[in-house]
Amino acid sequence: MSEAYFPVGPGLGLEENFLSLDDILMSQEKLPGRAESSLPRLAFVLGQGAGTGDSIPEGTKLEIPLWLAKGLHDSKRRIISVELPKIYKEAWRTVFSADATVVDLHKLGPYYYGFGSQLLNFDNPENPEIAQTLLQTFISRFRRIMDSSQNAYNEDTSVLVARLDELERALFQAGQKGLNDFQCWEKGQASQITASSLVQNYGKRKFTEVDG
Amino acid sequence: MAGERAAGLVRELHRAAGGHLPPFRVEELRQALEEMRALYEQNQADVSEAKAGRTDLIFLIRFRHCCLLRNQRCILAYLYDRLLRIRALRWEYGSVLPNTIQFHMSAEEVEWFSRYKKSLATYMRSVGGEEGLDLTQDIKPPKSLYIEVRCLKDYGEFEIDDGTTVLLKKNSQHFLPRWKCEQLIRQGVLEHILS
Numbered sequence: 001m002s003e004a005y006f007p008v009g010p011g012l013g014l015e016e017n018f019l020s021l022d023d024i025l026m027s028q029e030k031l032p033g034r035a036e037s038s039l040p041r042l043a044f045v046l047g048q049g050a051g052t053g054d055s056i057p058e059g060t061k062l063e064i065p066l067w068l069a070k071g072l073h074d075s076k077r078r079i080i081s082v083e084l085p086k087i088y089k090e091a092w093r094t095v096f097s098a099d100a101t102v103v104d105l106h107k108l109g110p111y112y113y114g115f116g117s118q119l120l121n122f123d124n125p126e127n128p129e130i131a132q133t134l135l136q137t138f139i140s141r142f143r144r145i146m147d148s149s150q151n152a153y154n155e156d157t158s159v160l161v162a163r164l165d166e167l168e169r170a171l172f173q174a175g176q177k178g179l180n181d182f183q184c185w186e187k188g189q190a191s192q193i194t195a196s197s198l199v200q201n202y203g204k205r206k207f208t209e210v211d212g
Numbered sequence: 213m214a215g216e217r218a219a220g221l222v223r224e225l226h227r228a229a230g231g232h233l234p235p236f237r238v239e240e241l242r243q244a245l246e247e248m249r250a251l252y253e254q255n256q257a258d259v260s261e262a263k264a265g266r267t268d269l270i271f272l273i274r275f276r277h278c279c280l281l282r283n284q285r286c287i288l289a290y291l292y293d294r295l296l297r298i299r300a301l302r303w304e305y306g307s308v309l310p311n312t313i314q315f316h317m318s319a320e321e322v323e324w325f326s327r328y329k330k331s332l333a334t335y336m337r338s339v340g341g342e343e344g345l346d347l348t349q350d351i352k353p354p355k356s357l358y359i360e361v362r363c364l365k366d367y368g369e370f371e372i373d374d375g376t377t378v379l380l381k382k383n384s385q386h387f388l389p390r391w392k393c394e395q396l397i398r399q400g401v402l403e404h405i406l407s
Contacts, residue, residue: 005231005300007293019289021226028219040268042275067215071278072271079271188406191355195400196304198231 005198012167013117022166026111027067027118032083035060039079066118073122082122084130087112093133100137101144105165112165113138141168149175153183214251214279218244218286225293231304233297236318241287248283251276298325302332303348306395349391359390361402370396 011017016027040055056062062080064072069082086092087108096103105112116134120127148160149172157176161169184190221240228234255276262269298321301309307329314322337344367380372392380386380401396402 004303005297007296008289018285019292021222021289021293024219024222024286024289025226038268039271041272065215067282068275068278071281072275191352192406193352193359193394193397193404195403196398198301198304199398199400 010114010167012114014121016118022111023114026114026166027070028065029111029115030063030065031069031085031119033062033064033069034081034083035062036078036081066115070118070121082124084119084124084126085115088116088119088130088133090126090129093129096133096137100140103137104163105141105168106163109165111167113167142171145172146175148172150179152176153179214247214276215282215286217247218283218290221290222286225290231297231300233294233301233313233316235316236294236321238318241290244283244287248280251280251283255280294321295324299328301325302328304398306348306399307333346391349394354390357390358387359393360405361386361388361393361397362405363401364403365401367396367401 007022008017008020010020010022010026016023035056035058038055038058042056064080069080072080073082109115113134116130120131124130145164145168148157152160157172161172164172181190184192217240221237221244224234224237255273258269258273258276262273298317301313302325305313309325317325332347336347339345362385363380363382366382369377370380370392371377372389378386378388385405393402397404
């Protein structure tokens, strides 16, 4: 029971949460882009070319992290154009609409929903379809996640969560906590004072001897 | 790529799940700040060049500025999330932290912790009448004043309200006032036995 620690949650929408660790890692994910004009002295920092003075010629394909793409995005002067990562493209959208439950979102994502919502910040003509796919994917997967999280009691859940994206994992954990608390209450253990999970964790890591 | 060091800090903290406090990375933090200083100085140089007419450098300046902001965000989030974890320790462990955890904290964090402790104590004295109210007690509603506990490790002598002392030896069982042993249970010294 580590109820005292509440991490800053992800923003889950167009806006990121500034202090959220999840959002920072999410915006570290890369997406493909293209230089629309020649960029002086940038080759070195973006890991292309050797000399510090090299410039990136127009039309070069780049892989830039989301945070950089957001920072450099400018609707008036297109210096870097951003393309969709393949899992948000038409071909994958068809896969998701066919059967979203079989897709391994952790391998593809692992921040499928968060990253997808962030893509809506770039004025892409396909935005409505992307948003619709994100929503439909979530709707069709949610039922199974809720079902499995509510029915796996005292089981190894690693298989169940293996293919879930980070948002879905958080939902799964919440469901599991609810299930465990309820089982505790049914067995009359709800009033038992337990060692704090932090202490238990530290114990596992061989920090056992609490001085005193 | 700029920003990798700071992102590495965040990644490590994120991996330590469940409120666990990993060691404070002084060296990585210093390197990230150093990187920010370098970016800033390069930008200053290029700004004066851009002013002199090289407008094609503006994009480069903007790029460095983004990196600066990104580093700032990563470092702030890193420090803030650590504080949240340290604050949680006050509620889980009580006011004295084991040495192993203190080794993981920076001097500033130790200072912050002791100030947090003080203001919490001041607040708890101010509520609940004359004697104050310990908010960290009875997180779950108590059903009885005394509870049965088993000792999980040798703890030594322990004095209860009526002045008698009990010897908390490993595997011994005692019937003690709930409010006296709640904290010891949370620290994993005692185990609460339900009849």
